[in-house]
Amino acid sequence: MNKALLAVLTLGLGVGLLTIGACSDRKKKETTELMEVKKDPFTLKVYLENSGSLWGYVNGTHREYGNFLHDLISSATSSKLVKDSAQLFFINTVVTPVPGDAVAHIDHLRKEQFSAQTSQMIDMLGMIVDAHQPGDVSVFVSDCIFTSGSSLTTENLSTGIKDKMMAFKNKGENSVLVYALPASFKGKYYSPKLGGQKFDGERPLYVWMLGDTKALARIVHELNVEKLNGVQQNGFQEFAAVQTNDELPFSVDKSLKGLGSYGLVKGDKHAIKKARPADGRRAGFELPLVVNLSVLPFNDAFLQDVSNYTTSSEAFEVARVEPTSNGLYKLTLCLANPNAPGVPKGKVTVSVKRPSCSWVDVVSDTDGGAPVEGRTFGVQHMLNGLQSAYEQGNADVAKFTLDIQ
Numbered sequence: 001m002n003k004a005l006l007a008v009l010t011l012g013l014g015v016g017l018l019t020i021g022a023c024s025d026r027k028k029k030e031t032t033e034l035m036e037v038k039k040d041p042f043t044l045k046v047y048l049e050n051s052g053s054l055w056g057y058v059n060g061t062h063r064e065y066g067n068f069l070h071d072l073i074s075s076a077t078s079s080k081l082v083k084d085s086a087q088l089f090f091i092n093t094v095v096t097p098v099p100g101d102a103v104a105h106i107d108h109l110r111k112e113q114f115s116a117q118t119s120q121m122i123d124m125l126g127m128i129v130d131a132h133q134p135g136d137v138s139v140f141v142s143d144c145i146f147t148s149g150s151s152l153t154t155e156n157l158s159t160g161i162k163d164k165m166m167a168f169k170n171k172g173e174n175s176v177l178v179y180a181l182p183a184s185f186k187g188k189y190y191s192p193k194l195g196g197q198k199f200d201g202e203r204p205l206y207v208w209m210l211g212d213t214k215a216l217a218r219i220v221h222e223l224n225v226e227k228l229n230g231v232q233q234n235g236f237q238e239f240a241a242v243q244t245n246d247e248l249p250f251s252v253d254k255s256l257k258g259l260g261s262y263g264l265v266k267g268d269k270h271a272i273k274k275a276r277p278a279d280g281r282r283a284g285f286e287l288p289l290v291v292n293l294s295v296l297p298f299n300d301a302f303l304q305d306v307s308n309y310t311t312s313s314e315a316f317e318v319a320r321v322e323p324t325s326n327g328l329y330k331l332t333l334c335l336a337n338p339n340a341p342g343v344p345k346g347k348v349t350v351s352v353k354r355p356s357c358s359w360v361d362v363v364s365d366t367d368g369g370a371p372v373e374g375r376t377f378g379v380q381h382m383l384n385g386l387q388s389a390y391e392q393g394n395a396d397v398a399k400f401t402l403d404i405q
Contacts, residue, residue, distance in 0.1 A: 041083040042137045042215045049142040050090040055114035056187025064183040068230030069106045092116035122160035129168045137211035144206040146378020161385030175242040177209040182235035189371040199371045204363050213244050216297040239357040240297050241390035248400040250291040259286035271403035275343035284338030293329045312349040345404050351396035357383045
């Protein structure tokens with residue numbers, strides 16, 4: 001082979017490899033930038049309501065109470081989510097620290113530790129909020145039964161919970177997760193109307209998690225709470241009251257196959273230009289975007305449901321949301337009318353809707369008499385108060401904006 005030709009081919013191959021390497025490095029850099037969110041370990045504080053009504057869960061046939069808490073604390077600690085070790089507290093009218101290893105205490109709870117006569121949800125949440133510091137995740141475990149007092153009624157319970165949750169929300173970019181776990185119960189159910197009633201069956205156990213939004217998102221996505229030991233899939237419920245002030249990290253990725261054509265805008269990974277729909281048998285325009293939805297404390301089922309998204313332009317809608325292998329999501333934006341003659345220019349904002357606690361009626365008992373399997377008296381007022389606190393302001397949880405030039 002001619003030496004000059006060989007030199008040219010060698011140079012061309014080298015340039016090609018450098019180009020591929022540069023593209024690969026650029027893609028890695030963009031992925032890293034999208035994934036750069038707050039990942040500092042947090043302080044885990046676990047508060048166990050220890051009124052007499054909670055012993056029935058510890059004493060339950062299938063031990064969901066202890067199994068869930070054991071797995072939650074152990075998994076959070078082993079996965080390096082938690083700074084140092086978890087802190088355990090009993091809570092009723094006062095907060096009592098439980099020194100030593102939290103998991104060991106969970107595994108050896110005793111009946112005499114659950115002897116508090118009365119406890120009020122508003123007061124307990126208030127004490128937890130007051131003690132909450134930046135960098136904490138506070139876990140509160142309760143049966144959430146409403147206990148009336150001299151001045152407390154179901155009418156003002158919701159308002160009281162709302163006030164406490166507003167105070168927590170205003171402390172920072174804070175959110176609240178609530179899980180309802182079906183759990184076996186064997187003990188006394190304290191009915192507001194009938195007093196202590198023996199009950200052997202299944203009742204919801206409620207786990208509230210209060211913390212920084214991104215810290216709670218790590219719990220959801222890295223621990224996969226619904227798969228922890230002690231969780232029965234049938235009847236498991238979750239609700240996220242979320243506050244976030246940041247735009248969702250996203251970028252245009254030309255390597256993802258869409259429909260139609262467009263150009264990139266130099267120096268702006270949030271914009272495209274010269275967008276045109278495809279014609280022929282597959283008409284329309286589809287633009288896959290890489291979005292970091294893992295900064296939100298919602299599970300995959302919620303995030304992949306396109307009905308949970310809105311767009312600022314009627315010309316566009318979200319077609320699909322799919323998780324990728326690196327913890328990001330591929331969100332495909334498309335024309336609402338695939339036969340539209342062109343792609344409208346302008347800025348399009350994609351928003352994630354604020355969820356509602358749609359399952360509250362399923363677990364609510366409105367009578368307050370004899371215990372009802374799978375239901376809790378007064379819990380709807382508590383969850384309505386929480387939901388109301390986070391509905392103040394934007395109807396959407398988070399958003400990002402694409403510029404179509």
